[in-house]
Amino acid sequence: MPTQNLIPPHLSPERNVAFLMASIISKLEQELRNSTLRKLDMTYIHFRVLQYLLGEDGKKVGDIATAIAARPPVVSRVVDQMEERSLVRRGVDPSDNRLTRVYLTADGRDKYALAWPAAHKLIEYALDVLEPEEREEFQRCLRKVGEHVCS
Numbered sequence: 001m002p003t004q005n006l007i008p009p010h011l012s013p014e015r016n017v018a019f020l021m022a023s024i025i026s027k028l029e030q031e032l033r034n035s036t037l038r039k040l041d042m043t044y045i046h047f048r049v050l051q052y053l054l055g056e057d058g059k060k061v062g063d064i065a066t067a068i069a070a071r072p073p074v075v076s077r078v079v080d081q082m083e084e085r086s087l088v089r090r091g092v093d094p095s096d097n098r099l100t101r102v103y104l105t106a107d108g109r110d111k112y113a114l115a116w117p118a119a120h121k122l123i124e125y126a127l128d129v130l131e132p133e134e135r136e137e138f139q140r141c142l143r144k145v146g147e148h149v150c151s
Contacts, residue, residue: 036118050112
C-alpha cells in the first residue's frame with residue numbers, strides 16, 4: 001500500500017501551527033526545568049500554578065485547571081504535592097465553607113520569585129527574533145486565539 005500523501009502540505013510540521021506552538025513550549029519548558037526548576041524542587045506545572053495564583057490568589061482547583069489547561073484531578077494531585085512542599089495551602093472559601101480554595105504561601109512566592117528571572121530570560125530569548133511591532137502583534141494574536149480557545 002503506498003504511503004504517499006499521508007500528510008497533506010498544510011499539515012506538515014513546518015506549516016502546522018499547533019505543532020509549532022507545542023514544539024516551542026516544550027523546548028522552553030525543558031530549558032526552564034533543566035536550568036532552574038529542578039534546583040528549586042519544582043515541576044513546570046508547579047511553576048504554572050504559582051504563576052496563576054500570583055495573579056489571582058485563592059482560586060478553586062477547577063479554576064486553576066481551566067487557566068493552565070490541565071484536568072482537575074491532575075491539578076488536585078499537583079496541589080497536594082505543592083502543599084507537601086509548602087508552596088501553597090488549601091483553605092475554606094470565606095463565603096461558602098463547602099468550597100476549598102488554594103492560596104500561595106510565602107515559600108511559594110519566594111520560589112516563584114527565584115524561578116521567574118530564568119523564565120523571563122527564556123521568553124525574551126524566544127521573542128528576540130521579533131521586531132517590537134511584530135512582538136506586539138504576536139502577543140495580540142496569541143491573546144485573541146487564547147480567548148477563543150480557552151473561554
